[in-house]
Structure formats: structure tokens, C-alpha cells
Amino acid sequence: MTAHPAHPADRPAAPRPGETPEAAHDAGVPGPGIEAPLFTAHLEESLDLALRELAGRGRILVGLDFDGVLAPIVLDPRTSRMLPVSAEAVAGLAELPGVDVVLVSGREASDLVALAGLPAGSRVIGSHGAQWGRVVDSPDGGTTLEAEPVGLTEEQARLRAELLRETEALAAEVEGAWVQAKPAAVVLHTRPAEREPGERLTRRVLDGPAAREGVRVVVGKEVVEMAVLEVTKGDALHQLRGALGVDAVLYAGDDTTDEDAFAVLGEGDVSIKVGDGESGAAYRVTDPEEFSAVLVRLLELRQEAQDSHL
Numbered sequence: 324m325t326a327h328p329a330h331p332a333d334r335p336a337a338p339r340p341g342e343t344p345e346a347a348h349d350a351g352v353p354g355p356g357i358e359a360p361l362f363t364a365h366l367e368e369s370l371d372l373a374l375r376e377l378a379g380r381g382r383i384l385v386g387l388d389f390d391g392v393l394a395p396i397v398l399d400p401r402t403s404r405m406l407p408v409s410a411e412a413v414a415g416l417a418e419l420p421g422v423d424v425v426l427v428s429g430r431e432a433s434d435l436v437a438l439a440g441l442p443a444g445s446r447v448i449g450s451h452g453a454q455w456g457r458v459v460d461s462p463d464g465g466t467t468l469e470a471e472p473v474g475l476t477e478e479q480a481r482l483r484a485e486l487l488r489e490t491e492a493l494a495a496e497v498e499g500a501w502v503q504a505k506p507a508a509v510v511l512h513t514r515p516a517e518r519e520p521g522e523r524l525t526r527r528v529l530d531g532p533a534a535r536e537g538v539r540v541v542v543g544k545e546v547v548e549m550a551v552l553e554v555t556k557g558d559a560l561h562q563l564r565g566a567l568g569v570d571a572v573l574y575a576g577d578d579t580t581d582e583d584a585f586a587v588l589g590e591g592d593v594s595i596k597v598g599d600g601e602s603g604a605a606y607r608v609t610d611p612e613e614f615s616a617v618l619v620r621l622l623e624l625r626q627e628a629q630d631s632h633l
């Protein structure tokens with residue numbers, strides 16, 4: 324597998340001209356404590372170099388989208404699971420000194436924590452930036468989420484209730500389509516529906532409830548998110564990096580909402596688009612499997628950088 328630079332013009336997912344196996348680094352080599360991935364990925368040299376530079380910085384923030392990045396896309400979001408290699412690499416990174424890990428997702432923070440099994444100390448930003456939380460040790464020996472509830476004004480709560488009612492009424496007409504209620508948003512899911520009825524339904528929802536004043540609309544992968552709060556993953560990531568005072572950030576995402584996060588990154592940061600589609604990210608990998616090799620490589624490089632400072 325090969326990682327490719329992403330570009331606003333959406334470069335095709337083909338091997339780099341002239342790339343040789345010698346030029347590529349074996350990113351499938353596991354770091355200490357990580358079992359060998361079932362595949363060997365060759366990260367593009369420029370991505371490998373960027374990861375090496377990032378790993379050598381003082382304090383770093385690793386920001387990760389969940390669906391389509393850590394967990395492959397599936398029909399039913401309740402059955403999503405992180406790839407085991409990614410889960411181990413994320414846990415390993417979270418335990419290293421000077422590394423902050425944050426999951427940044429459209430999902431609810433509690434949902435993320437339940438699905439991701441993150442170690443204590445990890446952070447979560449759910450609902451596209453509306454919910455901030457932290458995984459902490461719980462008295463029973465496990466972990467739990469510590470998070471502020473999402474606060475809506477009366478007007479926002481009313482709008483959310485109306486969006487839910489209207490969207491559910493429209494979705495009921497299309498087999499397979501369903502509606503997810505989130506603390507600050509309503510989401511239409513069309514992945515399980517037939518393609519044409521699903522697309523017609525998406526248009527009806529965009530022209531109907533989504534067009535209401537005060538609704539922030541994001542069209543993602545077979546989803547239409549209608550939020551009643553003005554938040555973005557980019558604002559949240561920017562705010563968190565400032566609060567932590569980190570020296571550099573890695574952010575990886577696969578969907579439209581992740582573009583806001585890529586946009587707030589700068590020199591010395593690393594942005595990675597996972598999968599197809601236009602992107603402002605600097606690098607691209609093909610899928611969550613290939614991205615797991617990026618995480619393993621970052622873990623390995625950070626451990627190396629740490630050892631060399633001993």
C-alpha cells in the first residue's frame with residue numbers, strides 16, 4: 324500500500340511515479356508492545372519524513388476522527404469498531420510523555436468512549452465540537468467519561484425537536500433510512516436505503532428541515548447532519564491546541580467535516596485525508612487499514628525520539 328499526498332484538486336490514488344520499495348519505509352513494523360499488523364504498508368517518503376519531524380517535537384497533539392479513520396465505515400454505526408492495530412497504537416501514543424490524544428467526531432462523546440475503549444487521559448470532542456470530555460479512571464477499576472453536558476437555549480432545543488419530528492416523518496417514507504437524535508443535532512442516515520430513494524430523500528431533507536434558519540448543515544458520507552449549534556471540528560481543534568500549548572498537531576479525517584480541522588493546521592503540523600474525495604489535507608492514505616500503519620509508525624518514531632533524549 325502507498326500513501327499519497329492529498330491536494331485540493333484531489334490527486335488520484337495511484338502510486339507515486341518512480342517510487343521504489345527502497346524509498347518507502349516499512350511502516351508495518353510494529354513498535355514495542357504492538358502485535359504485527361496483518362499487512363505491510365509502505366508509507367510515502369514525504370509522509371514518513373513529516374511523521375519523523377512531528378515525533379521529534381516537544382509536545383504534540385494527535386487528533387483523530389473516528390468513523391472512516393480508526394473504524395471502517397459500516398452499515399450500522401452501533402456495530403463500528405476500531406481496527407485492533409489502531410486501538411493499540413492509539414493507546415500506546417496516549418501513554419507516551421508529551422503526547423495528547425483526542426478523538427474528534429460527529430458522534431456523541433459517550434458513544435465515542437464506549438466504542439473506542441480509550442485509555443485514561445485521552446480526550447474526546449464529540450458532536451463536531453459541541454461536547455468536550457476526558458477519559459478518567461473510575462472507582463471500579465475501569466474508565467469513564469468526564470464531560471460537560473451540551474447546553475442548548477430554549478429556542479435551540481425547540482428547533483432540534485422540530486428538526487427531529489420533520490426529518491423522521493420524511494425518513495419514514497423510505498425503507499432503510501433512519502434518523503439519529505444527538506444532543507445538538509439531528510442526523511439523517513441513508514446508507515441502508517436504496518441509492519435513488521436515498522438521494523431523493525436527502526434532497527427533500529435539504530430543501531425542508533435543513534433549510535430552516537439557525538440550522539448548520541453538513542452533508543457527509545450518506546448522512547445529513549443538521550446542528551443547532553455553530554460549532555466546527557476546526558474551531559474545537561484550534562481551541563484545544565491553544566489550551567494545551569502543543570508544539571505541533573497531527574489530524575486525520577475522512578469526511579467533509581474534517582476539512583474544517585485541516586484548515587486550521589499550519590507549518591509543522593501534519594494533516595492526513597483517509598480515503599477518496601477532495602481535500603485540503605497535505606497527505607492521503609487509502610483507508611483505515613493503511614492509516615493504522617501511520618499510527619504504528621508515529622508511535623515507533625516517538626519512542627525512538629524519546630529514547631534518543633535519554
Ligand SMILES: O=P(O)(O)OC[C@H]1O[C@H](O[C@H]2O[C@H](CO)[C@@H](O)[C@H](O)[C@H]2O)[C@H](O)[C@@H](O)[C@@H]1O
Binds near residue numbers: 546548
Ligand atoms: O466525525 P466522524 O467520527 O466521522 O462521525 C461522522 C458520523 O459518523 C457516523 O456515520 C458514519 O459512519 C457510520 C458507521 O460506519 C455509517 O453508517 C454512516 O453512513 C457514516 O456517515 C455516525 O453515525 C454519525 O453520527 C457521525 O456524525
